[in-house]
Amino acid sequence: MKEMTYRDALRLGLQESMQSDPTIVILGEEVGRYGGAYGVTKGLLHEFGEDWVRDTPISEEILVGAAVGAAMTGLRPVAELMYVDFITLAMDQLVNQAAKIRYMFGGQISVPMMLRSQGGTGRSAAAQHSQSLEAWVMHTPGLHLAMPADATDAYVLIKHALTLADPVIFLEHKGLYAQSFPFNPESAPPWGRAKISRSGNDCSIICYSRMVQRSLEAAAQLAELGVRVEVVDLRTLHPLDMETVTKSVRKTGRVLVVTEDCLTAGVSAELSARITEENFEYLEEPVLRMAGEDIPIPVAPALEAASVPTNESIKQSILKLMRKK
Amino acid sequence: MGTDTFFSTSSASAHMISENSRLLYLQLLRIRTFEDRVGELFLQGGSAGTMLHLSIGEEAPAVGVAEAMEPKDSFTTHHRGHGIFLARGADPKRMLAEIAGKEAGYCRGKGGSMHIADRKLGHLGANAIVGGGIPHVVGAGLSYQLLKVPAVSVAFFGDGAMQQGNLYESMNLAALWKLPVLFVCINNQYGMGTRLDQASASLEFVKRAESFGLVGKEVSGLDVEEVKKEAMEILALAREGKPAFMKIDCYRFHGHARKDKSPYRDQNEEEEGRKKDPLKYQADRLLEQGVSVSEMDSWHKKVADEMDEALNFALETQEPVLNSMFEDVYAPNLTHPESVGSRIDRALYSDILLGDSR
Ligand SMILES: Cc1ncc(C[n+]2csc(CCOP(=O)(O)OP(=O)(O)O)c2C)c(N)n1
Numbered sequence: 195m196k197e198m199t200y201r202d203a204l205r206l207g208l209q210e211s212m213q214s215d216p217t218i219v220i221l222g223e224e225v226g227r228y229g230g231a232y233g234v235t236k237g238l239l240h241e242f243g244e245d246w247v248r249d250t251p252i253s254e255e256i257l258v259g260a261a262v263g264a265a266m267t268g269l270r271p272v273a274e275l276m277y278v279d280f281i282t283l284a285m286d287q288l289v290n291q292a293a294k295i296r297y298m299f300g301g302q303i304s305v306p307m308m309l310r311s312q313g314g315t316g317r318s319a320a321a322q323h324s325q326s327l328e329a330w331v332m333h334t335p336g337l338h339l340a341m342p343a344d345a346t347d348a349y350v351l352i353k354h355a356l357t358l359a360d361p362v363i364f365l366e367h368k369g370l371y372a373q374s375f376p377f378n379p380e381s382a383p384p385w386g387r388a389k390i391s392r393s394g395n396d397c398s399i400i401c402y403s404r405m406v407q408r409s410l411e412a413a414a415q416l417a418e419l420g421v422r423v424e425v426v427d428l429r430t431l432h433p434l435d436m437e438t439v440t441k442s443v444r445k446t447g448r449v450l451v452v453t454e455d456c457l458t459a460g461v462s463a464e465l466s467a468r469i470t471e472e473n474f475e476y477l478e479e480p481v482l483r484m485a486g487e488d489i490p491i492p493v494a495p496a497l498e499a500a501s502v503p504t505n506e507s508i509k510q511s512i513l514k515l516m517r518k519k
Numbered sequence: 520m521g522t523d524t525f526f527s528t529s530s531a532s533a534h535m536i537s538e539n540s541r542l543l544y545l546q547l548l549r550i551r552t553f554e555d556r557v558g559e560l561f562l563q564g565g566s567a568g569t570m571l572h573l574s575i576g577e578e579a580p581a582v583g584v585a586e587a588m589e590p591k592d593s594f595t596t597h598h599r600g601h602g603i604f605l606a607r608g609a610d611p612k613r614m615l616a617e618i619a620g621k622e623a624g625y626c627r628g629k630g631g632s633m634h635i636a637d638r639k640l641g642h643l644g645a646n647a648i649v650g651g652g653i654p655h656v657v658g659a660g661l662s663y664q665l666l667k668v669p670a671v672s673v674a675f676f677g678d679g680a681m682q683q684g685n686l687y688e689s690m691n692l693a694a695l696w697k698l699p700v701l702f703v704c705i706n707n708q709y710g711m712g713t714r715l716d717q718a719s720a721s722l723e724f725v726k727r728a729e730s731f732g733l734v735g736k737e738v739s740g741l742d743v744e745e746v747k748k749e750a751m752e753i754l755a756l757a758r759e760g761k762p763a764f765m766k767i768d769c770y771r772f773h774g775h776a777r778k779d780k781s782p783y784r785d786q787n788e789e790e791e792g793r794k795k796d797p798l799k800y801q802a803d804r805l806l807e808q809g810v811s812v813s814e815m816d817s818w819h820k821k822v823a824d825e826m827d828e829a830l831n832f833a834l835e836t837q838e839p840v841l842n843s844m845f846e847d848v849y850a851p852n853l854t855h856p857e858s859v860g861s862r863i864d865r866a867l868y869s870d871i872l873l874g875d876s877r
């Protein structure tokens with residue numbers, strides 16, 4: 195099967211979308227001449243020109259705010275925030291403006307924009323360049339939220355997101371860009387549906403973004419020990435496909451939610467609550483959560499690595515969950 | 520908008536009186552009367568909440584700039600934007616209905632006074648975040664530039680937003696990209712209870728704008744004709760890709776919002792401030808041009824009737840149905856958010872999700 199890196203898949207998705215939709219304009223710091231801090235937009239300036247691939251000053255609020263205004267008036271902007279940590283500087287435009295404009299104005303005005311960014315640990319980039327802030331986005335009605343775990347989803351999700359009439363927050367993982375994955379867009383489920391990345395009957399791991407890869411690796415090791423783990427990749431956090439999650443949970447009765455964002459009031463809390471509410475009588479054990487520790491991300495590689503779920507820690511948690519059987 | 524019909528029967532003195540002067544006066548008067556009815560709506564218990572920011576005393580900045588704009592131009596406003604929207608052609612009935620939180624309002628009763636908008640009239644939204652709507656005109660300007668639409672986008676905001684960072688990010692980008700954008704600061708001297716000089720060490724706002732590479736202008740907001748003339752010149756520049764800034768000075772006649780009695784302001788200052796009345800100024804001009812008092816009275820009556828009708832409409836038209844609260848969060852073809860109650864029922868009583876029976 196064809197292979198592709200996560201980064202190239204994103205670029206291909208952007209490029210094909212721009213070829214078919216002449217209203218797409220890319221805005222962001224270093225997206226043009228530099229080619230994107232992580233190289234996703236490399237070459238697009240050459241193909242589409244300076245009007246459509248625009249380097250902006252280091253002004254996150256206007257970068258997102260201009261995307262909102264452009265989206266209201268006929269363009270489909272793709273604003274790139276170099277690190278999701280910088281979302282704090284654009285929070286008003288995202289939360290009070292982009293997310294609420296359709297609603298506040300009674301459905302008259304759409305904001306078909308995308309905010310692309312990347313988060314996560316893995317590069318010793320420390321506390322202001324390594325966070326996973328998806329819970330903030332998920333906590334805001336009016337936004338779509340996609341978090342692809344592999345190249346195929348990076349491609350299909352970005353392409354679909356660029357057809358939606360609402361603002362989409364597209365969060366990539368810095369640890370995935372350089373990795374190669376099997377590339378098979380035809381196999382991907384539709385937008386808004388989760389995917390069973392590995393099936394099994396003993397317990398379910400619910401995850402997304404880079405935690406899918408770690409969960410799959412843990413699951414492969416657990417298989418050798420005779421534990422059959424099902425891995426559910428949510429792909430989008432809004433829409434949230436609870437139907438697929440529920441099917442898996444009811445099959446296995448044991449659940450571990452794995453996220454990289456920190457534990458308290460994080461995405462794992464929401465998932466755990468929903469899984470419990472909707473499947474109380476089917477659960478053999480409490481829904482367990484593995485998530486980032488409730489600390490700022492430290493720079494020391496060993497500390498950083500231990501601050502989020504790893505293959506090994508996921509494996510150990512599953513073993514504990516199964517030992518109680 | 521009723522301005523055309525108001526003048527359909529021209530009086531004997533019509534040739535002496537500038538059509539422009541009359542039209543501008545009428546718009547000022549409509550705003551003043553409208554704001555009065557907003558107060559009335561509140562007193563009758565019909566307004567949704569008390570966050571009603573009246574633009575009395577600030578009519579000339581609104582009308583002068585709005586009348587200089589072209590039909591295709593778009594705009595955003597601050598929270599004190601009733602007058603601007605009316606001057607851009609809003610239907611006072613639908614405005615008041617929105618302020619009352621009714622389904623027939625511009626935003627189905629979801630936005631209210633501080634979030635009114637109308638796509639067709641180019642109103643990209645009033646904003647209750649001080650400065651929040653300013654970046655949107657930069658984006659709109661980018662749309663016009665890239666899609667080759669001959670339009671300008673205008674941001675209206677108060678003096679309070681002059682101390683907000685996003686204004687300067689916006690000015691820089693508009694100038695850098697040569698966007699068809701106009702920034703209009705309606706300087707009513709106060710941000711709530713804080714006088715401008717208590718909020719900003721430098722009051723040289725035009726210089727600030729010029730230092731970003733914008734064209735800048737400072738105008739008195741007393742004379743609507745002067746505002747319009749200056750706005751036309753500066754809009755012509757903005758239309759050619761020379762983004763611009765206008766500071767228009769006026770005085771907030773009343774409190775910040777409905778319930779504020781401005782105890783922090785000096786009585787004499789208020790009296791002096793209210794003497795700078797753009798409505799009276801334009802009325803005097805018309806009287807000088809030869810409009811009779813009785814003719815003017817007849818305009819007042821017509822405007823009063825128009826706004827009374829709007830008030831009655833707002834009071835009588837129906838409330839939104841409860842379920843409409845889940846609409847318009849996402850695009851209409853997508854599923855609406857599930858209610859909290861429905862989730863509880865699903866957790867306790869049924870198994871709707873997979874349809875199996877327990
Ligand atoms: C970001 C933000 N900060 C504070 C407020 C509270 N607030 C509402 S209006 C206002 C004063 C604004 O003054 P100005 O911009 O001069 O407008 P004016 O009310 O005078 O028309 C303040 C502080 C707000 N709505 N938004």
Ligand SMILES: [Mg+2]
Pocket residue numbers: 677678679705706707708709710711
């Ligand atoms: Mg003010």
